[in-house]
Each structure stands twice: as structure tokens, then as C-alpha cells.
Amino acid sequence: MQNYSKELIAASTIPIVLSILKRGDNYGYKIIKEVQEISEGALNWKEGSLYPVLTKLEKNKLISSYIKTENGRNRKYYSLNDTGKSFLVQLQSEWQSLHEIMQKIWRPQNPLILE
Amino acid sequence: MASAKPFDLRIEVDTYVSRLGDNFLLNSEESNELRDHFHCQVEELAKLGLSDKEAFEVSKMRFGKQSIVREEYKKIKPFGELSRYLIVAILLLFFTRIVINSFHFLSSVSLMCTLEFNIHTALLRYFDLGLKTLFVAWATWIIFRHLKRQKLNKVLLFSIPFLSLFSEVFFLTVGTFLFERYNGTGSGVYRQLFDNSSYLILCYYLFLIVLFVLLWRKEKYLNYNLRTT
Known part of the structure; x- marks a missing residue:
């Protein structure tokens, strides 16, 4: 299984979280589970690190939250707001562009590749 | 076993x-x-x-x-902890006023009890000391009971400023009334009661200092422990 560097995981956390929330409102634990499911276990976050990220996104007004009672517990749900949606579009464009650049660089015929 | x-x-x-x-x-x-x-x-x-x-x-x-x-x-939230420490400090200030006002009020009550129930003046000081110690023990028990639950009761915290205000007004009205009514016949015994309050307030400040040092050490211990966990 692929092991990602800490730096890459940290950099990808915000776009991943926003993308998950774009699919619909969700709460912390479920977001972690969905990421594990989609990545087939490859993206194995230290789960505690997600919650400060969610707090940060909420503080930056990219997502909003509400409390819902489920199974007798108050659960904090997050939803992506319009600012978050625009920010996600911007992030997607950045990641796509970066991906294309990397692809070009890594093409075997590219002289930049050092043997 | x-x-x-x-x-x-x-x-x-x-x-x-x-x-x-x-x-x-x-x-x-x-x-x-x-x-x-x-x-x-x-x-x-x-x-x-x-x-x-x-x-x-x-x-x-x-x-x-x-x-x-x-x-x-x-x-x-880099200022999160700082602002919260500030809130605690302000609450402590209000709480200190409650303690001081309560001591003054209890002095008046002691004076009243002594004269109403004919308690000998020589015993007044000890009666007053007992009353104030009981109050301190009760207040300490309430605080530690809440701390033991590891949950700061929001109602209790929010009530502190209002209780402080209440204690100021209450002492000014009822406390002063009792004091003026009974001190005239008490021939200066109030001084002894004032001394009792002063000693206990001094103890309270010492307790706060010890508590501050202990919390400081606990913070350092926790930080060390968290780093090594």
C-alpha cells in the first residue's frame, strides 16, 4: 500500500475535506471513514488531526456547522457554504495544474528527468 | 480482595x-x-x-x-488560552470580593448573635472564627466538588459576577445595618472580628498562591507528559 509523506497528507487534507463536504453534510468521524473508503485505506490520517482542520475551515468561514441529535448524542455536522465551494474550485484548479506540470516533468522523454 | x-x-x-x-x-x-x-x-x-x-x-x-x-x-486559536486565563482571573477577582464581603457580613452576624443570645464577649472571637471557618470549608467543598467532576459548571461560573455584585449590595445594606445596630453596644469588639477576617483573607490569598504554583507545575507536568505520550 502506498505510504504518503506527512507533508503531502497535510497539504491535501483541506481539498479532501472540502470535496467530501461537497457531496453532502457530514460529521468528523464519517468524513474520516469516507476518506478511508475512497482511498481504499491508502490515506490513513491520524484521526485527531482532522478536527483542528474542521475548526480552522469553520473559522475561515469556508464551512458552517450545526448540531443534530443522533443516538442520544449531539453530533456536529458540517456543510460546505458558497465561499467554500468557490475555494474548492480554486483548489481543484491548482491541484489539476500542478498534476499536469508533474506529468510533463515525469514524461520519460523529458530531458529534465535525471537518469 | x-x-x-x-x-x-x-x-x-x-x-x-x-x-x-x-x-x-x-x-x-x-x-x-x-x-x-x-x-x-x-x-x-x-x-x-x-x-x-x-x-x-x-x-x-x-x-x-x-x-x-x-x-x-x-x-x-493562539489567543484562545490567554483569553480564557483572563476570564478565570476576572472570575477569581469577583470571587475574592465575595469572600471578603462574606467575611464582613459574618462579622456583623457574629456580633448580632453574641448580643442577641448573650454569648460572652470573650467567646465572640472564637464564635466568629468558627462561623467564618465553616463558611470557608463550605465554599471550598462546593468548589472542589465541581473541580472533581472535571467539568466547570457554566451556571456556577456565570453566577460568580452576579453573586459578587449581590454580596457588595447585601453587605452595604444588611451588613451595615447589623453593624450599626449592634456595634454600639459591643464596645469595640468588632475590631477582634475584623482581625479574624483579616487573618482568614490572608490565608485565602496564601491558598490562591499555593493553588497558582500547583497549577503552574501541573501545566508543566502535563506539557511534558503530552510531549512524551
Whole structure:
């Protein structure tokens, strides 16, 4: 299984979280589970690190939250707001562009590749 | 033979999250969110056949180091802890006024009791000291009972400024009335009661200093422990 560097995981956390929330409102634990499911276990976050990220996104007004009672517990749900949606579009464009650049660089015929 | 204490998941999760959010780093909503996280995961792992204790141990491992999570939260709210310390300091100031006003009021009550129930003047000082000590013991018991639960009761915290205001007004009206009514016949015994209050207030300040040092050391100990966990 692929092991990602800490730096890459940290950099990808915000776009991943926003993308998950774009699919619909969700709460912390479920977001972690969905990421594990989609990545087939490859993206194995230290789960505690997600919650400060969610707090940060909420503080930056990219997502909003509400409390819902489920199974007798108050659960904090997050939803992506319009600012978050625009920010996600911007992030997607950045990641796509970066991906294309990397692809070009890594093409075997590219002289930049050092043997 | 003493039986082993049964594992109580709710208490364990509460303790773990309280420790993580120590010194008011997390607000109640954030703490509840983390509690929900652990309960969700334990429920899921229990379905696979793990006991609550085992599931909680696995959850803690998956959660990651507390020190790292704390650092992440601190990055988001660098003034969070400072502002909360400030709130505690202001509340302590209000609380100190309650204690001082209560002592003054109790002096008036002692004076009243002595003269109404014909308690000998020589015993007045001890009666007053007993009354004030009882008050301190009661107040300490209330505070420690709340601290032991590791939950700062919001109602109690919010009531402190109002209680302080009430104590100021109450002492000014009832306390002064009692004092003026009974001190004339007390021939200066109020001085003794004032001394009692002064000694106890001094003890209170010493207690606050000791508490401050202990909390300071606890913070250092916790920081060390969290770094090495």
C-alpha cells in the first residue's frame, strides 16, 4: 500500500475535506471513514488531526456547522457554504495544474528527468 | 480482595477529552465532537468483537498523539488560552470580593448573635472564627466538588459576577445595618472580628498562591507528559 509523506497528507487534507463536504453534510468521524473508503485505506490520517482542520475551515468561514441529535448524542455536522465551494474550485484548479506540470516533468522523454 | 474497577467508557472518554482540552483549549462544542468521535469508533469496533476497553485503546492509537492535536488547535486559536486565563482571573477577582464581603457580613452576624443570645464577649472571637471557618470549608467543598467532576459548571461560573455584585449590595445594606445596630453596644469588639477576617483573607490569598504554583507545575507536568505520550 502506498505510504504518503506527512507533508503531502497535510497539504491535501483541506481539498479532501472540502470535496467530501461537497457531496453532502457530514460529521468528523464519517468524513474520516469516507476518506478511508475512497482511498481504499491508502490515506490513513491520524484521526485527531482532522478536527483542528474542521475548526480552522469553520473559522475561515469556508464551512458552517450545526448540531443534530443522533443516538442520544449531539453530533456536529458540517456543510460546505458558497465561499467554500468557490475555494474548492480554486483548489481543484491548482491541484489539476500542478498534476499536469508533474506529468510533463515525469514524461520519460523529458530531458529534465535525471537518469 | 478488592475487585478491579469496571471499565466505564463514558468516564474514560470524558477524562481523555478533558485532558486534551485542558486549560480551556477546547470549547464545549469541540469537546463534545471529540467525545462523539470516540463513541462512534468504539461502537464500530465493538461490532467486530472488541471489548469497550480494547476498542478505546485502538481509538486512542488511531487518534494520534494528544500533543500534536493540541498544537494544531493552538495554531488556530493562539489567543484562545490567554483569553480564557483572563476570564478565570476576572472570575477569581469577583470571587475574592465575595469572600471578603462574606467575611464582613459574618462579622456583623457574629456580633448580632453574641448580643442577641448573650454569648460572652470573650467567646465572640472564637464564635466568629468558627462561623467564618465553616463558611470557608463550605465554599471550598462546593468548589472542589465541581473541580472533581472535571467539568466547570457554566451556571456556577456565570453566577460568580452576579453573586459578587449581590454580596457588595447585601453587605452595604444588611451588613451595615447589623453593624450599626449592634456595634454600639459591643464596645469595640468588632475590631477582634475584623482581625479574624483579616487573618482568614490572608490565608485565602496564601491558598490562591499555593493553588497558582500547583497549577503552574501541573501545566508543566502535563506539557511534558503530552510531549512524551
